[in-house]
Structures are given as C-alpha cells and as structure tokens.
Amino acid sequence: MSRAPIxxxxxxxxxxxxxxxxxxxxxLAGAREAGAETRTLVAADAGLRHCLGCNACSLDGECVQHDGGPALYRAIDEADAIIVVTPVYFASVPGVLKVLIDRMQPYWARTYALKRPRPARxxxxxxxxxxxxxxxxxxHAEATVRSAFAVLDIDVLDVLATPGVDRPADLEAHPEVLERAHALGAVVTAEATKRLIER
Ligand SMILES: Cc1cc2nc3c(=O)[nH]c(=O)nc-3n(C[C@H](O)[C@H](O)[C@H](O)COP(=O)(O)O)c2cc1C
Incomplete structure (x- = not known):
C-alpha cells in the first residue's frame, strides 16, 4: 500500500x-515530517451529546444519536494511527473528552455484543x-484513554506525561518535552506505515 498513513x-x-x-x-508535526497526513479532532468542538447508556448499539453496532457522532466515527475509522492528548482534570480527563470516549461504546458493542470480527490493530x-x-x-487519565484504545484495537506505543504545566504557555519552558512529543509522532507514523505495508 503506497498512500501516506493518516x-x-x-x-x-x-x-x-x-x-x-x-x-x-x-x-503531529513529527508525524508529518515522517510522512503522515495528519488530522485533528477537537473533542470540545465535536458537537457530541453524552452517551445515553441505552445499549441500542448492542443491537446493530450503531449509535442512535443525531449529532457529531457520524463525523467522529468517520474520523476514527479513517485513521491509521491515533494520538490522544489530554490534560489531567481532577485526576482524570476533562468532561469533553470523557463524553467522546463514552461514545466509543458502538465499537465495544460490535466486538463484544455482536461478536463481529475485530478490525486490524x-x-x-x-x-x-x-x-x-x-x-x-x-x-486515571491514562487508564481512561487506554480503556478507549483497547476497545478501538489501538496499541499504545508510548505515554508522555508532563507535570508542572498549568498556564497555557508553560510548556514552552520545556522544549525537551516538545522534542519528545515530536519524536513520538514520528515513531507512531513509522509503525502505522509498516502496518499499512503489511496489510
Ligand atoms: C478543572 C481543572 C481541574 C484540574 N485538575 C487537575 C488535577 O487533578 N491534577 C493536576 O495535576 N492538574 C489539574 N489541573 C491542571 C491542568 O491539568 C493543567 O492546567 C494543564 O496544563 C491544562 O492543560 P491545557 O493547557 O491543555 O488545557 C486542572 C485544571 C482544571 C481547569
């Protein structure tokens, strides 16, 4: 397969x-430099309602809500690799990201309720x-994202956790952390490229 990984x-x-x-x-800059096409999905702007817990997705693998869900699912399905970034809010992820994560339930339903074949990792x-x-x-924030990744059949290549940043630009004082994030984007891209070729 010759296309760039997304x-x-x-x-x-x-x-x-x-x-x-x-x-x-x-x-994502590191990913692009390693040959990826990059896309960004902002949880707070995704227009998602919270999961209703209705379990309708366990019947047909689809969410019944008419909101930003279809665009979210398309973005997830088209990706060859996914990088999630989150601040820690009260030891976990912010509500906007938790709403998005809870909307991954149709993927859980397809695998565990409907017993459909799992997608490529x-x-x-x-x-x-x-x-x-x-x-x-x-x-707890890490575990919450890992739980979503497990349902999406995503292998977590690495976790980069940065303490001591609070004001919006605090990270600029830690160029070494930004370099590690840049390098991780390249590592994820290399692995996505390898898996695309193997498929
Ligand atoms: C509502 C709220 C809750 C927070 N809870 C925690 C926390 O439990 N632990 C922590 O280390 N930092 C906590 N923080 C600090 C944020 O993690 C920190 O400011 C982070 O840099 C925000 O990332 P952002 O600039 O991407 O929004 C909290 C901040 C807010 C606004």
Whole structure:
C-alpha cells in the first residue's frame, strides 16, 4: 500500500492552544515530517451529546444519536494511527473528552455484543499535561484513554506525561518535552506505515 498513513490527533482539552494542544502540535508535526497526513479532532468542538447508556448499539453496532457522532466515527475509522492528548482534570480527563470516549461504546458493542470480527490493530500514543499540584497523579487519565484504545484495537506505543504545566504557555519552558512529543509522532507514523505495508 503506497498512500501516506493518516494520523489522527484527538485534542482533549476544553482550553484551546494550551499545553496539551502544544504537545499535540509537536507530535503531529513529527508525524508529518515522517510522512503522515495528519488530522485533528477537537473533542470540545465535536458537537457530541453524552452517551445515553441505552445499549441500542448492542443491537446493530450503531449509535442512535443525531449529532457529531457520524463525523467522529468517520474520523476514527479513517485513521491509521491515533494520538490522544489530554490534560489531567481532577485526576482524570476533562468532561469533553470523557463524553467522546463514552461514545466509543458502538465499537465495544460490535466486538463484544455482536461478536463481529475485530478490525486490524493500529498504533497510538497518549500525551498528558498536568499541573501536578494535587496528589492524585495522572494514572486515571491514562487508564481512561487506554480503556478507549483497547476497545478501538489501538496499541499504545508510548505515554508522555508532563507535570508542572498549568498556564497555557508553560510548556514552552520545556522544549525537551516538545522534542519528545515530536519524536513520538514520528515513531507512531513509522509503525502505522509498516502496518499499512503489511496489510
Ligand atoms: C478543572 C481543572 C481541574 C484540574 N485538575 C487537575 C488535577 O487533578 N491534577 C493536576 O495535576 N492538574 C489539574 N489541573 C491542571 C491542568 O491539568 C493543567 O492546567 C494543564 O496544563 C491544562 O492543560 P491545557 O493547557 O491543555 O488545557 C486542572 C485544571 C482544571 C481547569
């Protein structure tokens, strides 16, 4: 397969152009330099209603809601790799990202309720920004994104968690972190390219 891999970045913060957006920007720049086509989906702008827990998706694998869901599912399905970035909010992910993650339930339903064949596994990565002023860490935010990635059959290649960033531009004082995010974007792209060729 000769096309460029599509790397989808999901921006999880309700605050635009802050620390997590900077992490994602660096990762997607690294992905582009490694040959990817990059796309960005901003959770806060995705026009998603929260999951109703109605389990209708367990009947046919589709969500019954008429909102930003179809565009979200198209973006997820077209991606060859997915990078999720999130700030830590009260030890977990912000509500806007949790709403998006809960809307992954149709993928769970297709695999576990409807027993459909699983799609090809894709690579991914998790980027986390946090102030670090509370004692509860980032592990719950990471676990929440990993849980969604498990349902999407995404292999997490790496997790980059950055404490000590609170004001929107704090990350600019940590160029080494931005370099690591940039490098991770390239690693994800290389793996996506390899899997595209093998398919
Ligand atoms: C509502 C809210 C809750 C937060 N909760 C935590 C927390 O539990 N732990 C933490 O380390 N930082 C917490 N923070 C700080 C953010 O993680 C930090 O400001 C981060 O850099 C924001 O990323 P952004 O610039 O991409 O929005 C919180 C910030 C907000 C606004």
């Amino acid at each position: 790397v989808l970045g999901i921006a999880g913060s309700p605050r635009r152009f802050g620390n997590s957006d900077r992490l994602l920007g660096a990762a 894709r690579p991914g990565a998790i980027l986390i920004a946090r102030g670090g002023g509370d004692p509860y860490g980032f592990e």
